[in-house]
Amino acid sequence: MLDGPKTKAAKTGTASAPKAAKKKRMDPDAREAHIVAEAVRFFAEHGFEGKTRDLAKRIGITQPLLYRYFPSKESLIERVYEEVYVRRWNPAWESLITDREIPLTDRLCRFYREYSRAVYDYVWVRMFVYSGLKGVDINDRYLRGIKDKVLRPVCAELRHDQGLPSPEEIPIGEQELELAWSLHGSFFYRAIRRYIYNLTSTADSDMAIDNEVKVFLAGVGPVHRQLVEKQAEQAQ
Amino acid sequence: MLDGPKTKAAKTGTASAPKAAKKKRMDPDAREAHIVAEAVRFFAEHGFEGKTRDLAKRIGITQPLLYRYFPSKESLIERVYEEVYVRRWNPAWESLITDREIPLTDRLCRFYREYSRAVYDYVWVRMFVYSGLKGVDINDRYLRGIKDKVLRPVCAELRHDQGLPSPEEIPIGEQELELAWSLHGSFFYRAIRRYIYNLTSTADSDMAIDNEVKVFLAGVGPVHRQLVEKQAEQAQ
DNA sequence: ATAACAAATGATCAAACGATAAATAAAGAG
DNA sequence: CTCTTTATTTATCGTTTGATCATTTGTTAT
Numbered sequence: 001m002l003d004g005p006k007t008k009a010a011k012t013g014t015a016s017a018p019k020a021a022k023k024k025r026m027d028p029d030a031r032e033a034h035i036v037a038e039a040v041r042f043f044a045e046h047g048f049e050g051k052t053r054d055l056a057k058r059i060g061i062t063q064p065l066l067y068r069y070f071p072s073k074e075s076l077i078e079r080v081y082e083e084v085y086v087r088r089w090n091p092a093w094e095s096l097i098t099d100r101e102i103p104l105t106d107r108l109c110r111f112y113r114e115y116s117r118a119v120y121d122y123v124w125v126r127m128f129v130y131s132g133l134k135g136v137d138i139n140d141r142y143l144r145g146i147k148d149k150v151l152r153p154v155c156a157e158l159r160h161d162q163g164l165p166s167p168e169e170i171p172i173g174e175q176e177l178e179l180a181w182s183l184h185g186s187f188f189y190r191a192i193r194r195y196i197y198n199l200t201s202t203a204d205s206d207m208a209i210d211n212e213v214k215v216f217l218a219g220v221g222p223v224h225r226q227l228v229e230k231q232a233e234q235a236q
Numbered sequence: 237m238l239d240g241p242k243t244k245a246a247k248t249g250t251a252s253a254p255k256a257a258k259k260k261r262m263d264p265d266a267r268e269a270h271i272v273a274e275a276v277r278f279f280a281e282h283g284f285e286g287k288t289r290d291l292a293k294r295i296g297i298t299q300p301l302l303y304r305y306f307p308s309k310e311s312l313i314e315r316v317y318e319e320v321y322v323r324r325w326n327p328a329w330e331s332l333i334t335d336r337e338i339p340l341t342d343r344l345c346r347f348y349r350e351y352s353r354a355v356y357d358y359v360w361v362r363m364f365v366y367s368g369l370k371g372v373d374i375n376d377r378y379l380r381g382i383k384d385k386v387l388r389p390v391c392a393e394l395r396h397d398q399g400l401p402s403p404e405e406i407p408i409g410e411q412e413l414e415l416a417w418s419l420h421g422s423f424f425y426r427a428i429r430r431y432i433y434n435l436t437s438t439a440d441s442d443m444a445i446d447n448e449v450k451v452f453l454a455g456v457g458p459v460h461r462q463l464v465e466k467q468a469e470q471a472q
Numbered sequence: 473a474t475a476a477c478a479a480a481t482g483a484t485c486a487a488a489c490g491a492t493a494a495a496t497a498a499a500g501a502g
Numbered sequence: 503c504t505c506t507t508t509a510t511t512t513a514t515c516g517t518t519t520g521a522t523c524a525t526t527t528g529t530t531a532t
Contacts, residue, residue, distance in 0.1 A: 025479055025528050047369065049285050052520065062481055067521065129365060132432040133283065139433045174439035175447060178426075182448045185425025186418035192428075193417070196368040197375045203410035211411060211459050212418045219455020223447050261498050261509055288490065298511055303491065 032069050035059060039080050044123040047130050048077055084127050085138060088119055089145075097153045104161050108154070108213045112187055113206050120191035129196060151180040162221055164228050173231040179224065183216050268305050271295060275316050280359040283366050284313055320363050321374060324355055325381075333389045340397050344390070344449045348423055349442050356427035365432060387416040398457055400464045409467040415460065419452050 026034070038059045043050055052073055056063040070076040096102075096111055132139045155172045158180075159165065187209065193199045201208075262270065274295045279286055288309055292299040306312040332338075332347055368375045391408045394416075395401065423445065429435045437444075 028479080031479085047283075047285075049283075051518085053518090063520090064482085064522080065480055068479075071521095073520065126369065129369065129432065132428075132434075133362065133365065135434070140435070143429070143433060143435060174437065175443060178437070178439050178444040179447060179451065181425070181429070182422035182444075182451075185429075186422045188428075189417070189421025189425050190414075192368075192424075193379070193421075196365065197379060198368075198371070199376070199379060201410065201414070203414050207411060208414040208418075211415060211463070214459050215415065215418075215452060215455040217455065218458065219451040219453065222454065223450050227447070264509075267509080287488080289488085299490090300492080300512085301510060304509075307491095309490065 028069075035061075035066065035069055035076075036079055036083055039076055040083055040123055043077065043080055043130075044084075044126045048134065081127075081131075081138065084123055085142070088124070089149075090114070090118065094149055094153070097150065098157060100157075100160070104157055105213060105217055107157070108183075108217070109210050111150075112209050112213060116187055116191070116205065116209060120188065120195075122195045125191045125195040129192070146184065147177070151177055151184065154180045154183070158220060158224055159228065161217075162224060164225060165232070170228060170232050170235055173227060176224065176227050176231065179220060179227075183212070186212055264305075271297075271302065271305055271312075272315055272319055275312055276319055276359055279313065279316055279366075280320075280362040284370065317363075317367075317374065320359055321378070324360070325385075326350070326354065330385055330389070333386065334393060336393075336396070340393055341449060341453055343393070344419075344453070345446045347386075348445050348449060352423055352427070352441065352445060356424065356431075358431045361427045361431040365428070382420065383413070387413055387420065390416045390419070394456060394460055395464065397453075398460060400461060401468070406464060406468050406471055409463060412460065412463050412467065415456060415463075419448070422448055 039055060042055045042058055046054070052066055053063045056066055066073075066076065070079065093111055093115065097107055099107060102110075128139060128142075152167070152172055155176055156167050159167070190201075190205070190208070193201070275291060278291045278294055282290070288302055289299045292302055302309075302312065306315065329347055329351065333343055335343060364375060364378075388403070388408055391412055392403050395403070426437075426441070426444065429437070
């Protein structure tokens with residue numbers, strides 16, 4: 001039941017190599033970090049049923065050494081989860097989406113450019129899909145956050161932009177939310193094509209994002225208005 | 237190296253139960269069909285690393301019996317692939333998309349309604365994603381077909397609708413194709429939310445599809461025109 | 473140098489897995 | 503009924519996999 005090497009206060013001491021990669025005997029903290037870093041890519045590539053022996057070979061250590069740093073495979077996987085899903089959300093995005101000093105087009109273009117670059121990388125996308133298939137609760141929680149921090153605000157800004165009543169007056173409907181999901185999903189699908197299906201598009205990502213946002217904003221008006229009006233009838 | 241039970245001409249003979257489910261001893265063809273049917277759902281649920289013992293327990297047979305009908309787990313999986321990815325494409329769709337007697341909006345609404353209903357079900361989506369993660373070539377081939385049979389025709393019809401030059405005059409560019417991908421992807425993402433992330437939306441699917449198509453067509457014009465014009469400059 | 477500590481390895485266990493072979497039992501033919 | 507056929511089961515093999523333990527080897531302090 002050991003949860004890591006005994007020495008935790010050791011650190012690197014003097015000034016050991018900043019990237020001690022070829023030393024036979026590593027500083028425990030550095031070794032642990034190295035294991036986690038490689039495990040992240042390994043499990044992203046092979047899924048969580050990847051074999052510990054293959055992982056060890058990839059790291060360049062023996063398989064039992066993994067168990068000196070992590071009591072079980074599962075605990076290593078949990079650590080990998082933390083490593084991937086922590087600190088990827090930028091709180092500034094929430095205020096960016098609702099900043100009415102900036103035109104809505106610019107806000108959405110900037111947000112989805114930055115969001116796609118920060119979140120949709122090889123490791124994140126594959127792990128997210130792997131854990132979705134596996135049925136882990138991470139996806140549910142994450143998408144709930146997207147709904148509250150992105151989709152609903154986007155709907156609210158769309159309403160303001162079109163001169164429609166605010167969500168406080170008329171709550172956001174399911175079909176209305178689907179509109180925001182479709183925009184969001186088209187960007188996630190780009191990441192899926194790239195990292196799951198391995199299709200390399202020569203098209204510039206930022207330009208593609210801008211185009212899709214423009215198409216969406218140029219066409220969403222009438223449909224959105226109609227949905228909100230129908231929503232208003234049902235509410236009364 | 238046996239590839240099935242010896243008797244292939246037996247069939248069900250007289251008039252055995254149409255759905256012989258509880259008989260202790262099944263007709264070989266019926267048994268094989270039963271195994272495949274259950275295997276399809278089993279592997280869709282657990283992925284291709286699902287254990288043969290679990291599959292057998294689910295079917296209600298012993299694990300070695302699987303090996304009387306399939307020489308190996310891999311051969312069973314190949315059979316499952318065939319079962320899922322054959323005859324799901326409706327050739328009529330190709331002529332539907334290009335049928336200029338019908339308004340483009342109606343064509344795309346009808347196509348994506350039918351396509352989503354026929355293709356994007358639990359088994360298909362999960363298997364497609366599982367094999368994508370695994371790196372099987374199926375995805376690549378399938379998406380190549382989507383590109384040729386859906387996206388390029390859609391781009392061509394969009395051009396005709398906007399009075400832009402045909403693809404024979406000016407070839408379809410990468411960014412132009414991305415527009416069609418974004419529409420297509422938003423529908424696939426709906427299926428992912430449902431079958432991978434297990435998010436049940438109360439929103440009516442057909443209505444959501446119609447709305448997205450309308451938004452797309454209402455907004456795509458200027459962006460599309462600009463892309464084609466840029467494409468024309470680069471071509472000369 | 474040498475003793476003390478711990479990082480890392482080699483050997484190995486127990487359970488799980490795909491696959492095989494022999495034994496059992498259900499159905500039809502005579 | 504008896505005999506033949508074969509669908510199905512029971513028992514088991516060889517390998518793989520996560521995990522453990524004793525041993526070796528590199529590092530530091532004295």
